[in-house]
Amino acid sequence: MKSVRIPILKLYNCLLVSIQWELDDQTALQFQEDLLHKIHETNANGVVIDLTSIDFIDSFIAKVLGDVINMSKLMGAKVVITGIQPAVAITLIELGISLNDVLTSLDLEKGLEKLKQELGE
Amino acid sequence: MDIQSCVNIQTEWDIVAARQLGRNVAKELGFGVVDQARITTAISELARNIFIYAHKGRVCIEKMNDKGHAGLRIIAVDSGPGINDIRLAMEDGYSTSGGLGAGLPGVKRLMDEFQIVSSQGKGTEITAVKWIR
Numbered sequence: 001m002k003s004v005r006i007p008i009l010k011l012y013n014c015l016l017v018s019i020q021w022e023l024d025d026q027t028a029l030q031f032q033e034d035l036l037h038k039i040h041e042t043n044a045n046g047v048v049i050d051l052t053s054i055d056f057i058d059s060f061i062a063k064v065l066g067d068v069i070n071m072s073k074l075m076g077a078k079v080v081i082t083g084i085q086p087a088v089a090i091t092l093i094e095l096g097i098s099l100n101d102v103l104t105s106l107d108l109e110k111g112l113e114k115l116k117q118e119l120g121e
Numbered sequence: 122m123d124i125q126s127c128v129n130i131q132t133e134w135d136i137v138a139a140r141q142l143g144r145n146v147a148k149e150l151g152f153g154v155v156d157q158a159r160i161t162t163a164i165s166e167l168a169r170n171i172f173i174y175a176h177k178g179r180v181c182i183e184k185m186n187d188k189g190h191a192g193l194r195i196i197a198v199d200s201g202p203g204i205n206d207i208r209l210a211m212e213d214g215y216s217t218s219g220g221l222g223a224g225l226p227g228v229k230r231l232m233d234e235f236q237i238v239s240s241q242g243k244g245t246e247i248t249a250v251k252w253i254r
Contacts, residue, residue, distance in 0.1 A: 022141075024133065025133040025136070026133070055154070055161075056140075056157075056161045056162050057162070058140075058162050058166055059166060059169075060165075060169060085158075086154075086155065087158035088158060090158070091155070091158045091159050094231050095162060095228075095230070095231060096213055096224070096226065097227075
């Protein structure tokens with residue numbers, strides 16, 4: 001098996017990421033690195049990570065996501081997570097993981113709006 | 122009556138294989154989407170524990186049928202170092218790996234039944250069951 005790269009799209013001053021398939025460890029870690037490089041390259045100050053297609057998140061993926069949000073913050077970019085499915089929200093909390101201080105929105109559209117507000121645009 | 126399939130855990134790819142197996146069996150048995158996510162997550166955590174602490178082991182998924190009541194059993198077995206203090210390992214927030222893995226209490230909450238047998242230097246066997254509601 002070989003890990004795949006998650007595409008990161010630039011939209012004005014924001015980056016858009018839609019995670020479309022089950023994340024294995026390597027893909028998740030590669031994504032972490034790719035996103036930070038892309039922020040550096042593009043000077044983006046906002047990121048939306050859409051998880052609509054993700055049907056479960058375990059503690060490892062949650063940790064990678066939480067870490068990349070904090071890392072992005074260090075580089076001056078705000079991250080909004082969108083599209084968390086009901087089943088994912090339920091299992092994350094039961095598992096004992098609460099992504100505190102993470103900006104979230106129901107869908108991509110609301111996520112971009114929230115990002116605009118946060119960036120004061 | 123019980124049908125079992127197993128995945129050997131040696132690399133991180135095997136964690137993916139184990140949870141895919143679990144999800145497929147859960148789907149076949151007719152579990153709802155939320156329970157499928159619970160089962161998949163529980164398997165992922167248990168398989169990762171094996172990978173991190175014991176380096177190799179096995180995760181088996183069993184279809185169960187108790188007087189017409191269907192369920193799924195996860196059996197995670199390794200011959201690793203064993204768990205020193207099970208009571209401590211079952212406390213929320215306890216970890217010896219520096220925060221990887223939400224730990225066993227999380228898995229216990231996701232499933233209906235949870236059993237752990239561990240002896241130091243010999244290994245650990247964790248059994249967890251989810252019944253269809």
